[in-house]
Amino acid sequence: MTTTSRSNGISSPRPIKRVAAAMAAAGALTFAWYASSVGAQTTAPRPVKVLIISMFVAEAQPWIDKLALGQAITVPGLSPAYPQVHCNADDVCQVTTDMGKANAAASISALVYSGQFDLSQTYFLVAGIAGVDPEQGTTGTAAWSRYLVDWDLSWEIDARERPAGWNTGFLGINTKTPGEKPPLDYGSEVFQLNEALLQKALALSTNATLTDSPTAQAYRAQYAVAPGNQPPRVTQCDAMTGNTWFHGDLLGQRARAWHKLMTDNKGTYCMTAQEDNATYKALQRGAEAGLLDLQRVAVLRTASNFDRPHPGQTATESLKANSGGFGPSTANLVVAGQPLVTDIVTKWASWKNGVPATP
Numbered sequence: 001m002t003t004t005s006r007s008n009g010i011s012s013p014r015p016i017k018r019v020a021a022a023m024a025a026a027g028a029l030t031f032a033w034y035a036s037s038v039g040a041q042t043t044a045p046r047p048v049k050v051l052i053i054s055m056f057v058a059e060a061q062p063w064i065d066k067l068a069l070g071q072a073i074t075v076p077g078l079s080p081a082y083p084q085v086h087c088n089a090d091d092v093c094q095v096t097t098d099m100g101k102a103n104a105a106a107s108i109s110a111l112v113y114s115g116q117f118d119l120s121q122t123y124f125l126v127a128g129i130a131g132v133d134p135e136q137g138t139t140g141t142a143a144w145s146r147y148l149v150d151w152d153l154s155w156e157i158d159a160r161e162r163p164a165g166w167n168t169g170f171l172g173i174n175t176k177t178p179g180e181k182p183p184l185d186y187g188s189e190v191f192q193l194n195e196a197l198l199q200k201a202l203a204l205s206t207n208a209t210l211t212d213s214p215t216a217q218a219y220r221a222q223y224a225v226a227p228g229n230q231p232p233r234v235t236q237c238d239a240m241t242g243n244t245w246f247h248g249d250l251l252g253q254r255a256r257a258w259h260k261l262m263t264d265n266k267g268t269y270c271m272t273a274q275e276d277n278a279t280y281k282a283l284q285r286g287a288e289a290g291l292l293d294l295q296r297v298a299v300l301r302t303a304s305n306f307d308r309p310h311p312g313q314t315a316t317e318s319l320k321a322n323s324g325g326f327g328p329s330t331a332n333l334v335v336a337g338q339p340l341v342t343d344i345v346t347k348w349a350s351w352k353n354g355v356p357a358t359p
Helices: 016-039 057-066 101-112 195-205 214-220 249-262 276-288 315-320 326-346
Strands: 002-007 010-015 050-054 071-074 084-087 092-096 123-132 142-144 147-150 190-192 234-236 238-241 269-273 297-306
Touching: 050 057, 050 326, 057 092, 057 123, 057 326, 092 101, 101 276, 123 276, 123 326, 142 195, 142 326, 147 249, 147 276, 190 276, 195 234, 195 297, 195 326, 238 249, 238 276, 249 269, 269 297, 276 297, 297 326
Parallel strands: 050 092, 050 123, 123 297, 142 234, 147 238, 238 269
Antiparallel strands: 002 010, 071 084, 084 092, 123 269, 142 297, 147 190
């Protein structure tokens, strides 16, 4: 039996057995290279109790400073802008992936498969800033996610060309109309995090005193709804992952509806994010390879801005506004996230075999 390959429009026969043999040989060489690379290490993989995952320097530096992450470990394949993992004597480490889905997936994959770290009992804390729906939070709010939903994986028809009766030009891939849940063919459209870890993180941080600012207080007062016009607090609501920074009332309504659709009305959209589904997918591949436990992943997002304007403001004005939330949001990553990290480290005997039961 033969199959056909095409090059510059010319077809030529190629035996299937020959193709299979070539693929097998290539796979063997790749595995041999990987095994020799890992085996060449002169030290055992570094144990990690908690790995904090940041996306850019303003999210990373508060952790590095607060937890005295003074040990720097260079890992091939990390972003050239952030080539090192930072650790301390308590086996807490931090990695900065760089921004966007591609960077997040590439950096986490490089770390997981580097052979430099023992991640078999590691807890992963994805901690980044975000935009917030004012009906669910305000600037400085810290939200733990139950669901991660991908915003980008959809079909889109320009709203000026959408069919009569459609309220949006967005619809799920391989669906016929908006509002129809798509088949999850990509395997990264929606993820649900471990409920036990979520509840533990929420319980440990719920009474944290979050950082605020006078500018943020004055700006949020212009919103007509709570909790958008209230002080920040720790809460539970979910992240929406998208490389496109959407903004405004209409796209905000689409975000709410899309999140409900993809979670079967179980989730609540509140935070915009760029990387979370990509980060989780890379970790999922690592779990499938037997290198880590996917039930040990938590996602924390803190609000640096609103995802839509306040009354009397245009979407463009809102997008460009200084809401005063950036400083509080980066500080509150540590304020809300550190109680979980500290509990894991100081009570490791209770955590090392899995999330301990909440009393």
